[in-house]
Each structure stands twice: as C-alpha cells, then as structure tokens.
Amino acid sequence: MLFGLDPSPAHACRVLELGCGDGGNALSIAQALPEASVLGVDASPVAIERGTALADAAALENVRLRCAMFESLTEGLGSFDYIVSHGVYSWVPPPARAALLACVKRCLAPKGIAFVSYNAYPGSYLRDMARDILAYHVRDIEDPQRKLAAAQELMQTIVAIEEPSPFARVLREHMERMLGYSDALLFHDDLAEVSTPFYFHEFVEHAARHGLQFLSEADLFESQMRDLPDSAAPLMAGLPDDAVVREQYLDFFKNRMFRQTLLCHAEASVNRALDDREIERCWIASSARPSEEEEKEEQQVEPAQPPQQTFATPEGFTVTSSEPLVIAALHALEHAWPQALSFRELLEQAIAGTDLEVPIEQAAARLREVLLQAYLARIAQLLGSPPSVAGDPPERPLASALARSQHAAGSHALSSLLHANARLEDELEPRLFELLDGTHDRAELARELDAPPEQVEEALARLAWVGLLQAE
Ligand SMILES: C[S@@+](CC[C@H](N)C(=O)[O-])C[C@H]1O[C@@H](n2cnc3c(N)ncnc32)[C@H](O)[C@@H]1O
Numbered sequence: 001m002l003f004g005l006d007p008s009p010a011h012a013c014r015v016l017e018l019g020c021g022d023g024g025n026a027l028s029i030a031q032a033l034p035e036a037s038v039l040g041v042d043a044s045p046v047a048i049e050r051g052t053a054l055a056d057a058a059a060l061e062n063v064r065l066r067c068a069m070f071e072s073l074t075e076g077l078g079s080f081d082y083i084v085s086h087g088v089y090s091w092v093p094p095p096a097r098a099a100l101l102a103c104v105k106r107c108l109a110p111k112g113i114a115f116v117s118y119n120a121y122p123g124s125y126l127r128d129m130a131r132d133i134l135a136y137h138v139r140d141i142e143d144p145q146r147k148l149a150a151a152q153e154l155m156q157t158i159v160a161i162e163e164p165s166p167f168a169r170v171l172r173e174h175m176e177r178m179l180g181y182s183d184a185l186l187f188h189d190d191l192a193e194v195s196t197p198f199y200f201h202e203f204v205e206h207a208a209r210h211g212l213q214f215l216s217e218a219d220l221f222e223s224q225m226r227d228l229p230d231s232a233a234p235l236m237a238g239l240p241d242d243a244v245v246r247e248q249y250l251d252f253f254k255n256r257m258f259r260q261t262l263l264c265h266a267e268a269s270v271n272r273a274l275d276d277r278e279i280e281r282c283w284i285a286s287s288a289r290p291s292e293e294e295e296k297e298e299q300q301v302e303p304a305q306p307p308q309q310t311f312a313t314p315e316g317f318t319v320t321s322s323e324p325l326v327i328a329a330l331h332a333l334e335h336a337w338p339q340a341l342s343f344r345e346l347l348e349q350a351i352a353g354t355d356l357e358v359p360i361e362q363a364a365a366r367l368r369e370v371l372l373q374a375y376l377a378r379i380a381q382l383l384g385s386p387p388s389v390a391g392d393p394p395e396r397p398l399a400s401a402l403a404r405s406q407h408a409a410g411s412h413a414l415s416s417l418l419h420a421n422a423r424l425e426d427e428l429e430p431r432l433f434e435l436l437d438g439t440h441d442r443a444e445l446a447r448e449l450d451a452p453p454e455q456v457e458e459a460l461a462r463l464a465w466v467g468l469l470q471a472e
Pocket of ligand 1: 018019020021022024041042043044047068069070071085086087088091092096188
C-alpha cells in the first residue's frame with residue numbers, strides 16, 4: 001500500500017506457500033486470519049503429513065497442505081493474493097528455483113505480492129567459508145546426528161583459538177553465532193547439500209525473466225539509507241536513480257547475508273515515494289513501552305521544559321520524543337498492545353491524551369508522518385487487519401487452538417495469534433496453558449493449579465501480552 005499498490009485486504013486473502021515444510025508458517029497464518037484460505041506445497045511427504053495432522057488437531061479448516069514438487073506444478077493451483085517462499089530459493093537446485101519463480105508468476109493474482117527469501121552476497125562469502133570448512137570435516141559421515149556433532153566440535157575448536165589473526169577472527173565470530181543456532185537450522189542451512197547465495201541484482205534479474213519485478217524488502221527497516229556513513233553519500237548520489245542499483249550498494253555497504261524480498265508482476269505500477277496517506281487504512285500496533293529511566297527523569301524535568309520520553313521495544317528499538325501528540329500516541333499503543341488500533345482510533349486517543357488545539361486533519365497528517373518513521377524504525381507495526389487477540393485476559397481465558405495443539409504435541413515454539421513464536425516460561429505456565437480451553441474462570445484456574453491467584457494473574461497477563469489468548 002505504501003508503494004502505491006492496492007493489494008487484497010489481508011483478512012480474507014488467499015495465500016500460497018511454496019516449500020511450506022511442515023506448515024509452521026502456513027498454519028499460523030490460517031489461525032491468525034480465519035477468513036483467509038491458505039495452501040501450502042512441499043515435496044516432503046513426511047513434513048506434509050506432520051503439518052496436516054497438526055492442522056486437524058487444531059481444527060483449522062482454512063488451510064490445506066499438499067505434497068508436490070514445484071517442477072510438477074504446471075497448472076491448476078489457482079490464483080493467490082500473497083505467495084510466500086521462505087528459506088527455499090537458495091536451498092534448491094537451479095531447475096527447482098526456476099520452477100518456483102514460474103509458479104509465483106502463474107499463480108499470483110494481478111494485484112498480488114510474493115515474498116521470497118534467499119542468502120545474499122557479499123555477506124554470504126563468510127557463510128560459504130564456514131560451509132566449505134564444515135563440508136570437508138563431515139564429508140564421510142552419513143548419520144545426521146553425528147554430522148551435527150562433528151560440525152559443532154570443529155566450530156567449538158575454532159572459536160576457542162585464543163589469538164586469531166584478523167581474518168580468522170571474522171570466521172571465529174561467525175562460527176560463534178552458528179553455535180547458537182538450533183540443530184535443525186544448522187542442519188538444513190549451513191550443512192545442506194545445496195545452499196546458493198545470490199547478489200541481489202542476480203535475484204532480481206532472475207525474477208524479471210519470469211515477468212516479476214522488485215517491489216521492496218519485506219522489512220523496510222533493511223532498506224533504509226540512514227545507517228550509511230556520511231562518507232558514502234557522494235558515491236550514492238552518483239548512482240542512477242534505480243531502486244535495484246541502490247539496494248545492491250546497500251548490500252555492499254552492509255555486507256548483507258540474507259534477503260527477504262517482495263516481488264509483484266512486472267506490469268504493476270510501483271511508486272517508491274512512500275505514500276503515508278495509506279496509513280489511514282492500516283491498523284497500528286506497538287510493543288514499545290516507556291523506558292523506566294526516562295520515566296524517572298521525566299519527573300525531575302523543570303515544568304517549563306517539554307518533557308521528553310523514550311519508548312523501547314523488547315527487541316531494543318527506541319524512540320525519544322518531547323512532542324505531546326507522539327507521546328500520547330505511543331501511550332495509546334502501549335495500552336492497546338497486543339491489540340491494534342485503527343488509524344482513527346489512534347488519532348482520537350492521541351488527541352484526547354494532549355491539550356493540543358489543532359485542526360484534526362493537521363494532527364492526522366503529523367501522526368501519519370510519525371507512524372511511517374516509527375514503522376521504518378521497527379517501533380510500530382502497520383497491519384492490514386487487526387489480530388483477533390485478547391488485550392486483558394478474559395474471565396474464562398481461551399488460548400489459541402493451534403498453540404494448544406502444538407503444546408500437546410510437545411513443541412516448545414508456539415504460534416501466537418500475532419503470527420510470531422512464543423514460549424511458555426517457568427513451571428506454572430505450561431500447566432496453566434493446558435487449562436486454557438475457555439471453560440475455566442480465573443478462580444478455578446488458581447484452585448486447579450494450587451497457585452496464588454496473583455501468580456496466575458501475572459502468568460495470564462504475560463500470555464495475553466505475547467498474543468496467545470483469543471479475543472472473546
Ligand atoms: C529449508 S526448508 C524451508 C521450509 C520452510 N519454508 C521453513 O522456513 O521452515 C526447504 C523446503 O523446501 C522443500 N523443497 C525442496 N525442493 C523442493 C521442490 N523441488 N518442490 C517442492 N518443495 C521443495 C523441502 O522439502 C523443504 O521443506
């Protein structure tokens with residue numbers, strides 16, 4: 001929408017996921033958007049079977065997983081508003097990559113948008129270095145567990161080298177990060193047989209051969225010029241006014257390793273001068289909270305000075321403002337979280353939180369500007385539809401069906417209604433979670449768990465905050 005397109009509203013959209021694995025993403029979309037319909041396709045029968053069993057257990061009727069190779073999908077899948085292919089393009093051989101993009105072109109609705117992620121150069125040369133070293137080390141090992149153990153042992157040895165040369169230090173830091181990966185990620189990513197990075201321009205050229213064009217990065221934070229050093233400005237100013245070229249140089253400056261690129265049909269008319277008026281059609285959410293130090297400082301500020309306030313997200317992104325409208329808007333979003341507010345609701349609440357007397361359209365224009373910046377800085381989310389999630393825990397809390405089925409199947413990563421991963425903490429939350437089927441009131445929950453009511457309230461509030469409780 002910000003780029004002048006008119007994509008289908010999210011709440012009832014048609015989604016295709018290519019290379020959906022066991023449906024971790026597809027099922028989560030289906031749960032978060034009950035009126036949407038989701039089709040996942042993957043070549044692995046085991047993964048499709050596992051995902052289908054989970055969808056059945058969670059009674060998700062709007063998702064279907066189908067076992068097929070991209071190469072065999074020549075016709076008949078239908079038309080989709082959104083197509084997702086995450087962690088696939090770089091990990092399949094050239095014919096499957098071409099079949100994937102051909103399928104995107106064939107199945108994408110005229111106003112549709114596709115998401116394709118892949119490993120990127122130049123940063124992935126570092127990844128290649130680690131991959132080559134590990135591939136040599138595990139070359140004669142067949143068993144996946146032994147392969148993983150051997151790879152981890154070699155990485156631990158390299159990480160432990162005390163005084164590495166500058167080049168070796170870079171590798172050491174990369175391997176230190178890799179040692180933090182889950183076994184599944186290490187196995188399917190860096191130990192995979194095929195893992196082919198691309199320069200951004202190569203990927204865009206491949207997409208263009210299939211009648212698709214670059215729209216933007218999925219996370220616009222990644223496409224911002226603000227991280228560039230001032231010294232890069234003359235060079236950037238001399239580049240052609242071409243989004244692909246400019247993005248490519250951003251990768252050179254940032255040494256980017258991974259991309260999540262949005263594509264649309266080559267015929268679509270894209271306006272890259274981000275149009276903030278579209279924000280009026282969005283729902284807005286933010287997990288940013290006032291940082292405690294600033295709250296204290298605010299009390300010490302002289303009354304004549306405009307009080308400044310800093311808000312920070314749990315991921316550490318911060319915004320500081322002394323503008324009453326901005327502070328009031330951030331407080332309104334803080335109180336609403338995990339729910340989202342429509343632009344009008346947010347505008348009204350922000351104005352009510354100040355004693356400003358400006359025409360409403362002037363306040364709306366300022367709020368749009370601020371929200372666009374907050375979105376680009378990962379402070380606020382702009383959503384196509386509001387998540388159906390409880391704000392405060394309801395009297396008889398009901399946890400999301402998918403998360404309950406995942407928990408029952410022994411999974412630690414649960415899909416929240418915010419389409420994110422959530423985990424249960426402590427000893428109480430897993431036991432509490434099993435009782436959240438909407439039939440128990442809060443007093444019963446405390447009795448069943450033999451826990452102090454305040455502790456149960458606290459746990460429920462946290463589960464609501466991470467988006468695991470359904471709206472009533
Ligand atoms: C690295 S996994 C990514 C899975 C999932 N998208 C995720 O992010 O967890 C790549 C997936 O692509 C599937 N795949 C590989 N080649 C394929 C092909 N030719 N046709 C269909 N699926 C394929 C694999 O079975 C695997 O599930």
